[in-house]
Each structure stands twice: as structure tokens, then as C-alpha cells.
Amino acid sequence: MRSRRRTLKTVALLAAVFVCAMAVWLWRDPLALVHAEFARQRWVAGLSLRQAQVAGHRWVYAVREADQADAPTVVMIHGFTGSKENWYPLAERLRGRYRLLIPDLPGWGDSERIKGQDYGFVAQSERVAAFVDEIAKRPGSDVVLLGHSMGGGIVALTAADRPQSVARVGLFDAAGVRFKDNRFGTEVLAGKNPFSVEDEASLKRYLDTVFHLDAAKPSIPWPASRAVIDWRKQQAQFEQSVLDRIGRSDERFLPGEAAAYIRQPALLLWCRQDAVIDFSAMDLYAAQMPQASKVLLDGCGHMSIVEKPDEVAAAVEYLINKGAPR
Incomplete structure (x- = not known):
């Protein structure tokens, strides 16, 4: 006893x-639980973190070398309010076969943000071009540039302007064209930030907007949810300044116009239930890129790369190996 x-x-x-x-x-570290989950996903995907000074900014990026030295390099560019971690499910499925580079864009995630700098489509596309030339390019190895949402608009501009640096292009749920009206687009044009988060209710609304599948929505238990809300509230001014550039300025449709100059093999991939960038945007891009193949997935929302990583990985594989998916 x-x-x-x-x-x-x-x-x-x-x-x-x-x-x-x-x-x-x-x-x-109030976000410790979130960081721990990201670290777990990074480990599963076989990625490690590195830093580099490129285009006047300190970049933080995830990298995984390929099993073969001459394998293509796949660079993945995240979207508005996103980060490199959005790509980890896809990276897990591509690991080993390609060299993977997944940066936080300047101004976002762990990369440097400089007060007073422009973080719109054009400025970021020039920074991505510098990242590709300084970090991604290797002799005898192609660069495949993928962009999601805002990152898709950035990638469209980069690929159009740097055909010598980018061999293949993938635009996923990409911004930069005048798609069919929806609540998200209407609120952006009205000067609002539909992704703003101030409390538990708006955090739920944000996740419900970008995800279609409940199973794919990240679980953010208290106290992590409180930390995420506080962090997003701190980002509000920056997010509005970026939306002013990519959603309300005269450069908001430049990616769609630049797409006419993309000659590389290309992939356009959308989800039918995308409540952010309506899937009508895919046909608008396709009209400018007749060489591009279109993949429309069903049963997923704006976060195709998280909700349907197997299907997205298959489309990327075909783009790399055959030029475009069937």
C-alpha cells in the first residue's frame, strides 16, 4: 500500500x-504548438530549413535535395496569408524524385519584411526571379515553377519575363484575372480583407472559406488558436497593403495579361468548389496559354495543394515528365 x-x-x-x-x-512561444506541427510535417517530407540573402531580403526556405543530381528543381510559391508550410503535403509526395525549394515570400512567414517596401505582384515576381536565378538554377537541371493563389499570379509574371530561367510552369487556383463574381472578390473590391481574423468566429470563417473538406482543415486547439488570432491581428495592416496592390490597383490583372507571353509547357489546376478564386479563372488563363493543360478537381476548395495532394502530385509529375497532364 x-x-x-x-x-x-x-x-x-x-x-x-x-x-x-x-x-x-x-x-x-505562444505559437509553439503550431511550430511543432510544422516541424513534424517538414520532417515527414524530408525537408530542412535554410536562409539566403536575395533581392535585398533575407529568405527562409525549405529544401530537399533529389536522389539524382540532375533532377529538375521544383520551386513552390505560396499565396496570400500563406507560407511555405502550405506546400508540405505536396512536397511529401514529390520527395526524392526532384530537388524541392519552398520559400516564404519576402514579407511573409519567416522571411524578412521591410517597412515601406512593395509586396505586390510585380515587385514579388522580380524577387522570385532573383531567387530562381541565384538559388534554384543549376547547370543541366530544369526549373519547374509552381504558384498557388497570389503565388500563381507572381509565378505567371516571372515565367513570362524569364523564359530562360523557367522550363515549366504550374498555376494553381491562381489570382490575377477577372474571374466570376463571388463573395471574396466582391469584398476585396469593396476595400475589405475577407481573410481578416480578429476572433474565433472570424478564424473559423477564414478556414471555411479556403477549405472545402472538413478533414483537411487544420485543427487549432486552445491555446494555439488564441495565439494564431493574436498573430493574425498583428498582420492586418500588412495584409491590407498587399491587397491594395494585388486586388485593387492597376496591377491586379497583370498576371493574366502576362500569361499570353508564357510559352513554356504549363499546367492550370483548380478546384471546382474554390470559394476564393472561382474556377472560371482557369479558362481565362487558358485563353492566354493555349499550350497549357487544364485539371479541374472536384470536392476541394481553394487549398488544392492541401486537400488533394495526391491528385496535384500526379499532375505535377506529368507536367515534368511529359509536358502536361492528360
Whole structure:
């Protein structure tokens, strides 16, 4: 009996120490649970983190070398309010066969943000071109440039302007054309940020807007949800400044116009249930890119790269190996 009591006391003490350690960990980094999950996904995908100074900014990017030195390099560019971590499910499925480079765009994620700088389509496309030339390009190896949402608009401009640097192009749920009216587009044109997060309700609305599949929505339990909300509130001014450039300025449709100058083999991929960039945008891009193949997935929303990573990976594989998916 006495031995059992000692064991219970020991267990209780260890539990208290664990709770205290967790409290200190979360106090030091309120987003620690989110960072831990990202680290787990990065490990599963075989990625590691690196930094580089490119185009006047410090970039943080995830990288995984290919099993063969001459394999193509796949560069993945995230969208508005996104980050490199959005691409981890796709990276997991492409690992080994290609060299993977997944940066946080300047101004976003862990990369540097400089007060007063322009982070719109044109300025970012020039930075991405510099990243491709300085980090991605290797002799005897093609560069495949993929962009999601805002990143798709950036990639369209980069690929049109740098055909010598980009061998193949993938635009996924890409911004930069005047798609069919929806709530998201109407709110952007009205000067709002449909992705703004101020509380639990708006965080849920944000996730419900970008995801169609409940199973794909990230689980953000308290206290991580509180930390995410606080962090997003801090980003509000920056997000509005970017929307002013990509959604309300005279450059908002430049990617669609530049697409006419993309001659490389290309892939256009959308989800039918995309509530952000309506899938009508795919045909608008296709009209400018007759060489591009179109893939319309069903049962997913704006986050095709998270909700349907197997199908997206198959389309990317075919783009790389055959020029375009069937």
C-alpha cells in the first residue's frame, strides 16, 4: 500500500512538472504548438530549413535535395496569408524524385519584411526571379515553377519575363484575372480583407472559406488558436497593403495579361468548389496559354495543394515528365 502511494505521488509530481514545462514553453512561444506541427510535417517530407540573402531580403526556405543530381528543381510559391508550410503535403509526395525549394515570400512567414517596401505582384515576381536565378538554377537541371493563389499570379509574371530561367510552369487556383463574381472578390473590391481574423468566429470563417473538406482543415486547439488570432491581428495592416496592390490597383490583372507571353509547357489546376478564386479563372488563363493543360478537381476548395495532394502530385509529375497532364 505504501509503495502504491509513493508511485502515485511520483506520477503526480511528473505530471505537474510536465504541465509546468508546457506552460513555460507556450509562454515563451505562444505559437509553439503550431511550430511543432510544422516541424513534424517538414520532417515527414524530408525537408530542412535554410536562409539566403536575395533581392535585398533575407529568405527562409525549405529544401530537399533529389536522389539524382540532375533532377529538375521544383520551386513552390505560396499565396496570400500563406507560407511555405502550405506546400508540405505536396512536397511529401514529390520527395526524392526532384530537388524541392519552398520559400516564404519576402514579407511573409519567416522571411524578412521591410517597412515601406512593395509586396505586390510585380515587385514579388522580380524577387522570385532573383531567387530562381541565384538559388534554384543549376547547370543541366530544369526549373519547374509552381504558384498557388497570389503565388500563381507572381509565378505567371516571372515565367513570362524569364523564359530562360523557367522550363515549366504550374498555376494553381491562381489570382490575377477577372474571374466570376463571388463573395471574396466582391469584398476585396469593396476595400475589405475577407481573410481578416480578429476572433474565433472570424478564424473559423477564414478556414471555411479556403477549405472545402472538413478533414483537411487544420485543427487549432486552445491555446494555439488564441495565439494564431493574436498573430493574425498583428498582420492586418500588412495584409491590407498587399491587397491594395494585388486586388485593387492597376496591377491586379497583370498576371493574366502576362500569361499570353508564357510559352513554356504549363499546367492550370483548380478546384471546382474554390470559394476564393472561382474556377472560371482557369479558362481565362487558358485563353492566354493555349499550350497549357487544364485539371479541374472536384470536392476541394481553394487549398488544392492541401486537400488533394495526391491528385496535384500526379499532375505535377506529368507536367515534368511529359509536358502536361492528360
